Amino acid sequence: MEYTHLGRTALKVSDLCLGTLNLGVRASDEESFAILDTALDRGVNFLDTANQYGWQKHKGYTEEFLGSWFAQGGGRREQVVLGTKAGKPMSDRPNDTGLSARHLIASCEESLRRLRTDWIDLFQMHHVDHHAPWDEVWQAMETLTQQGKVRYVGSSNFAGWHIAxxxxxxxxxxxxxxxxxxxxxxxxxxxxxxxxIPACRRYGVAVLPWSPLHGGLLSGVLRKTAEGTAAKGAQGRAAEALRTRREAVAAYEELCAEFGADPAEVGLAWVRSRPGVTAPVIGPRSLAQLESALDSRELELPPEVLERLDALFPPLGNGGPGPEAWAR
Known part of the structure; x- marks a missing residue:
């Protein structure tokens, strides 16, 4: 496993981040524990979750599940860089959502309890809150870091100007x-x-791509559908994208077959190769999917394959950062 700094910090994280959205929900408890242990054994030291995950059972369930894994001991908590998120609604109460100082501090306390830990390495704002002044947000985050409950602060689903x-x-x-x-x-x-990404690179902010396979669209969804083995790829954003991009996806799967690599591994290798990317967030539902993600780290895409991928899934505008992409 290779390790890299989390943005401009001195903290070192693995170049794959294990997302936990499916653990204990779409994967059985037994397989979920095996995924966590195998990832740790293989050098993945970066875990990502959110206070809302596990909503299929109840909000907060995934953090509770991770807490039970940490409680097994063996230095599990000490070995990982743990990220969680706050900001999405946790109930119908008016102050149980957003980035108010009240909600951020309360969310942190509740996450610590569910995770059975004394600190959160990366406390992430799940979405921007247009009603929360930045002085209020940073005052809350300063309080949490001064108390030793949070080490670093991250964002999720922000626009470039939000980051700036x-x-x-x-x-x-x-x-x-x-x-x-x-x-x-x-x-x-x-x-x-x-x-x-240009804003992140300018400010020394790590880029952690989520859904690097677009919900299974880029994991061989057409082949798996034909075989009757498609699970997530046959629903959600992947199914929606297939309605308009089936031809490109078919050509993508043909290119992967020609290159002799699994589509999921090609998709992850492409994301990892992009400028500014620190660690894609993978969300395996099985040990086989975890092994595939780990194997993708050994795959290097030659220039001719990268060019053909760009032709199938072109960048917006003329490529490059804005405004150059549209104002050349």
Whole structure:
């Protein structure tokens, strides 16, 4: 496993981040524990979750599940860099959502309890809150870091200008600010290349792409559908994208077969190769999917394959960051 710094910080994380959205929900408890243990044994030291995950059972369930894994001992908690998120609604109560100081501090306390830990390495804002002044947000985050409950702060689903605005406000307070941004990013969804990734690179913010296979669209969905083995790829954003991009996806799977590599591994290898990317967030539902993601780290895509992938899934505009992408 290779390790890299989380943005401009001195913290080292594995170049794959294990997302936990499916653990204990779409994967059985037994297989979920095996996924966590195998990932740790293989050197994955970066875990991502959110306070809302596990909503299929109840909000907070995934954090509770991870807490039970940490409680097994063996240095599990000490070995991992743990990220969680706050900001999405946790109930119908008016103050149980957003990025108010009240909600951020309460969310942190509740996540610590569910996770059975004393600290969160990366406390991420799940979405921007247009009603929360940055001075309020940073005051809450400063309180949590001073108390030792949070080590670093990250964002998720932010626009480029949100990152710039947040960082400038943090700088005025002499606070570290955002160190990572989670954005949906894959061959089929490349809009973050315009402004989000350039903003992150300018401010030293790690880019953590979520849904690097677009919900299974890029994992061989057409072949799996024909075989009757498609699970997630036959629903959600993948099914929606197939309605308009079936021809491109078919050509993608043909290209992967010609190259002699699994489509899921090609999709992950492409994301990992992109400028500014620190660690894709993978969400395996089985040990086989975890092994495939780990194997993708050994795959290097030659220039001719990268060019053909760009032709199948072209960048927005003329490519490159905004405004150059549309104002050449």
């Amino acid at each position: 605005e947040a960082q400038e406000a943090a700088h005025r307070r002499h606070f570290l600010g955002i160190v990572s941004e989670q954005s949906v990013y894959n061959l089929a969804t490349r809009y973050v290349e315009l402004e989000v």
